[in-house]
Amino acid sequence: MSQGSNRSLRGFIVCLAIALQLFIGATAEADDGYRLWLRYDPLPTRMITVYRQRVTSAVVPGNSHTLEAIRTELVSGCTGLLGRPVPISSDAHRDGAVIVGTPRSSPLISGLRWETQLAQLGPEGFRIRSLKVGTHPVTVIASDGEIGALYGAFHFLRLMQTLQPINNLDVTQKPRIQLRMLDHWDNLDGSIERGYAGRSLWNWSALPGTIDPRLRDYARANASIAINGSLLNNVNADAQILTADYLRKVAAIASVFRPYGVRVFLSARFSAPIELGGLKTADPLDAEVAMWWKKKADEIFEFIHDFGGFVVKANSEGQPGPRTYNRTHVDGANMLAAAMAPHNGLVIWRAFVYDMKPGYDRAGAAYENLQPFDGKFAANVLLQVKNGPIDFQPREPFHPLFGAMPKTQLMPEFQITQEYLGFSNHLVFLASMWREVLDSDTYAKGPGSTITKVTDGSLYSQRLTGIAGVANTGSDRNWTGHHFLQANWYAFGRLAWNPDLNSRQIAEEWIKMTFTRDPRATGTIARIMLESHQALVDYMTPLGLHHLMWGGHHYGPAPWWDTFERDDWNPVYYHRADERGLGFDRTETGSNTLSQYHRPVRDRFENPATCPEEFLLWFHHVPWAHRMKSGRIMWDELALHYQRGVDWIRSTRKEWTALAGVVDPERYDQVAKKLAIQERDAIWWRDAVLLYFQTFSKRPLPAGVEKPAKTLEEYKAKSLVW
Numbered sequence: 023m024s025q026g027s028n029r030s031l032r033g034f035i036v037c038l039a040i041a042l043q044l045f046i047g048a049t050a051e052a053d054d055g056y057r058l059w060l061r062y063d064p065l066p067t068r069m070i071t072v073y074r075q076r077v078t079s080a081v082v083p084g085n086s087h088t089l090e091a092i093r094t095e096l097v098s099g100c101t102g103l104l105g106r107p108v109p110i111s112s113d114a115h116r117d118g119a120v121i122v123g124t125p126r127s128s129p130l131i132s133g134l135r136w137e138t139q140l141a142q143l144g145p146e147g148f149r150i151r152s153l154k155v156g157t158h159p160v161t162v163i164a165s166d167g168e169i170g171a172l173y174g175a176f177h178f179l180r181l182m183q184t185l186q187p188i189n190n191l192d193v194t195q196k197p198r199i200q201l202r203m204l205d206h207w208d209n210l211d212g213s214i215e216r217g218y219a220g221r222s223l224w225n226w227s228a229l230p231g232t233i234d235p236r237l238r239d240y241a242r243a244n245a246s247i248a249i250n251g252s253l254l255n256n257v258n259a260d261a262q263i264l265t266a267d268y269l270r271k272v273a274a275i276a277s278v279f280r281p282y283g284v285r286v287f288l289s290a291r292f293s294a295p296i297e298l299g300g301l302k303t304a305d306p307l308d309a310e311v312a313m314w315w316k317k318k319a320d321e322i323f324e325f326i327h328d329f330g331g332f333v334v335k336a337n338s339e340g341q342p343g344p345r346t347y348n349r350t351h352v353d354g355a356n357m358l359a360a361a362m363a364p365h366n367g368l369v370i371w372r373a374f375v376y377d378m379k380p381g382y383d384r385a386g387a388a389y390e391n392l393q394p395f396d397g398k399f400a401a402n403v404l405l406q407v408k409n410g411p412i413d414f415q416p417r418e419p420f421h422p423l424f425g426a427m428p429k430t431q432l433m434p435e436f437q438i439t440q441e442y443l444g445f446s447n448h449l450v451f452l453a454s455m456w457r458e459v460l461d462s463d464t465y466a467k468g469p470g471s472t473i474t475k476v477t478d479g480s481l482y483s484q485r486l487t488g489i490a491g492v493a494n495t496g497s498d499r500n501w502t503g504h505h506f507l508q509a510n511w512y513a514f515g516r517l518a519w520n521p522d523l524n525s526r527q528i529a530e531e532w533i534k535m536t537f538t539r540d541p542r543a544t545g546t547i548a549r550i551m552l553e554s555h556q557a558l559v560d561y562m563t564p565l566g567l568h569h570l571m572w573g574g575h576h577y578g579p580a581p582w583w584d585t586f587e588r589d590d591w592n593p594v595y596y597h598r599a600d601e602r603g604l605g606f607d608r609t610e611t612g613s614n615t616l617s618q619y620h621r622p623v624r625d626r627f628e629n630p631a632t633c634p635e636e637f638l639l640w641f642h643h644v645p646w647a648h649r650m651k652s653g654r655i656m657w658d659e660l661a662l663h664y665q666r667g668v669d670w671i672r673s674t675r676k677e678w679t680a681l682a683g684v685v686d687p688e689r690y691d692q693v694a695k696k697l698a699i700q701e702r703d704a705i706w707w708r709d710a711v712l713l714y715f716q717t718f719s720k721r722p723l724p725a726g727v728e729k730p731a732k733t734l735e736e737y738k739a740k741s742l743v744w
């Protein structure tokens with residue numbers, strides 16, 4: 023038998039096996055959400071008829087793990103979507119062949135002479151074109167790199183999943199941001215800091231001998247949205263991760279991720295030279311310390327040749343760091359960067375730093391600590407800045423550092439996991455929030471200096487670019503604890519690939535790939551998703567309020583909280599309610615951290631008349647009777663926002679009920695239960711916050727706001743076992 027026919031036979035067997043597996047999967051576990059957006063159930067018949075002519079076989083020559091992954095994905099995807107086996111073939115001269123690869127792996131692609139265009143797109147970019155090979159209509163998915171070819175294959179599948187035309191394709195794409203990573207705050211004991219979807223996906227005790235097949239599905243899901251980095255351990259790091267025992271386990275994970283283009287990163291505990299190396303100090307300017315890190319870096323790269331680098335949380339919330347030794351953040355970051363540099367590794371230094379000083383404003387702390395070091399970080403350091411100046415609140419104004427460090431490689435950090443947004447209980451589509459942040463104009467170089475442009479490197483000609491999202495995944499069967507919160511993982515990846523994508527497009531894609539392609543239902547679900555962020559802000563922290571939640575677990579309202587030893591961990595520090603009014607004065611008459619923004623942003627925020635009302639109480643202490651744009655006084659407006667949030671979740675529950683039968687019963691039911699919890703919580707937020715603030719405003723609730731169900735004392739006494 024020739025090699026070609028051998029391959030065809032093998033392809034056919036693989037194809038049958040996958041089709042069978044899909045079938046079994048479809049009957050046994052079709053609707054538990056495990057498959058995420060990679061559900062390859064048959065498409066509507068009318069589309070199958072059209073697509074079948076364009077997709078008859080997959081031609082993916084070459085031997086590598088990535089090419090094998092492309093073959094498996096295409097066969098499984100096309101076979102499932104088109105409802106008949108789409109085999110692997112070596113014959114590109116056939117109607118409907120889908121030819122995938124690079125100029126090196128595929129003779130046909132090499133013959134197209136696309137090298138120059140493909141080189142411009144880079145190893146992750148891809149080109150998809152409908153062509154004729156001889157007289158045969160085919161589709162070519164080509165890239166300069168195998169990972170780009172994989173991304174192209176996923177893109178092609180997505181076109182079919184979302185019912186797009188595929189008969190005249192001419193698609194050219196490349197990532198706008200180089201490093202697109204998920205940060206897992208996973209502890210070595212399997213727990214996840216701020217994780218609400220079960221335990222860690224990394225089973226450290228079983229690794230490296232036993233590798234959970236789920237790791238491959240995790241990598242596949244990431245590759246399908248072009249996420250190319252994964253930080254495996256909590257930034258509140260345990261030094262043990264850097265021991266040879268753990269590095270062996272990390273290497274095993276890396277080998278599963280590699281074919282899918284996902285590089286691993288580790289959080290480095292700054293004091294590791296003491297804890298692991300027995301040194302007396304972790305002073306970054308100490309030669310022995312620097313040598314210890316250098317050797318450690320060499321060792322890590324021995325285990326994992328394509329290791330991404332270190333992420334470091336230093337001198338923040340009790341973590342060790344260079345300031346422990348009276349050194350600067352730059353001293354610390356650059357010492358680690360020197361250890362990484364020979365291996366092309368990166369150091370991602372987090373800007374989430376705040377001090378404990380009497381009478382200071384935490385919102386200004388990161389800027390005060392880091393801005394003076396602009397231009398001083400080594401070439402392989404990225405500074406990772408949270409989207410807002412406090413800490414992933416339901417809505418924050420953009421972080422002033424984005425407009426203030428033109429000579430530093432900045433990368434935004436978003437939080438996909440919902441630490442402050444109702445855990446995995448509340449349906450909230452975060453693309454809308456991230457869009458607000460990315461679209462924010464810093465005015466650093468005049469109008470149009472948006473955070474998108476800071477992030478994609480175009481504003482400051484930044485050489486390395488990146489974006490990180492704190493993952494919301496865990497061992498729950500549906501990965502994210504709530505079916506709808508898979509959409510946030512998906513949206514993060516899509517925005518990281520193209521930070522100009524609009525939220526509606528992302529939502530609609532995701533809905534069609536996961537829940538339904540029925541246009542009426544898609545419209546309803548998209549609207550729910552797109553409204554959800556504003557609704558959550560309404561019932562949690564409207565008008566610029568922030569940090570009103572319970573201490574510790576951060577679930578539910580506790581605006582009265584004032585018992586933590588650190589002022590800036592107490593809600594009362596943030597809302598500053600008194601008989602005059604409400605809100606944190608960050609203008610010249612207050613903390614003046616507004617001065618960290620460029621004019622005219624600063625001028626706009628500074629004047630209560632021009633400050634967007636969504637940030638009013640973030641920047642101003644506002645009298646209860648202040649006239650709002652609506653003509654209502656601030657107290658009434660505030661109360662009505664809370665009521666609006668409750669009304670939204672109530673009407674959403676009704677709309678969901680109308681979708682019974684459109685959405686499969688298992689997921690329908692689970693979502694319905696979560697929506698009930700969300701309504702309960704929205705009422706809890708509205709009543710507890712309004713009753714508490716009413717003790718200062720001394721005003722009645724306006725017409726249209728429901729009477730609270732319980733007393734303030736009852737809400738204060740409510741114990742929450744989490």
Ligand code: GCV
Pocket residue numbers: 207215216256257258335339374413441
């Ligand atoms: C990993 C917040 C969270 C912490 C988290 C920290 C950070 O403070 O509550 O759990 O720690 O952010 O981003 O480092």
